[in-house]
Amino acid sequence: EIVMTQSPATLSVSPGERATLSCRASQSVRSNLAWYQQKPGQAPRLLIYGASTRATGIPARFSGSGSGTEFTLTISSLQSEDFAVYYCQQYNNWPPWTFGQGTKVEIK
């Protein structure tokens, strides 16, 4: 099973600032990595797939990078609606499909 590790667990950022979230896989997942955003009481929403492709309707301030075992989600200028929990997920080696434990982006 591929273990996904996200860091940091919590990121405190001021509105308008850049946020950088990290995700590491225990073995290579090539570019088969997705990022999801989840707000309280809501289902996860797909932001990025293929490590760097924005899903439909996702603003350009969200960008993903990386391949193999190291990945990054960057939010270039945080808006109020971006404060949420973010999960990475690998879909290269399955089953199981595995998620990171999440990074909470909170208002500083």
Add this chain to the structure above:
Amino acid sequence: QVQLVESGGGVVQPGGSLRLSCGASGFTFSDYDMHWVRQDPGKGLEWVAFIRNDGRNEYYADSVKGRFTVSRDNSRNALYLQMNSLRAEDTAVYYCAKDVRLQGFDYWGQGTLVTVSS
């Protein structure tokens, strides 16, 4: 627009059973693989089960193997999760999710809460 609507959650005693349903609309259901994913309240996401678009292949997380069964009825645009021998640690919000190959899970339902408690 794509909609996934789960139902069937509730409170059940340890050792009991429950059947979750997920109704799909807005896309050709029979073309897509589907998943169940759960989330312990306040915790992270755990993949639970997968079923191929034609229903011929299923996979399960080790934590539910032998107790849960995923199925689908493409004529009814419906996905199911039969949960038997429920344990306290199965308490979670259960989501159904649509899989797009090599693109992750692009749509999720709103979730249904399952509580296993005596």
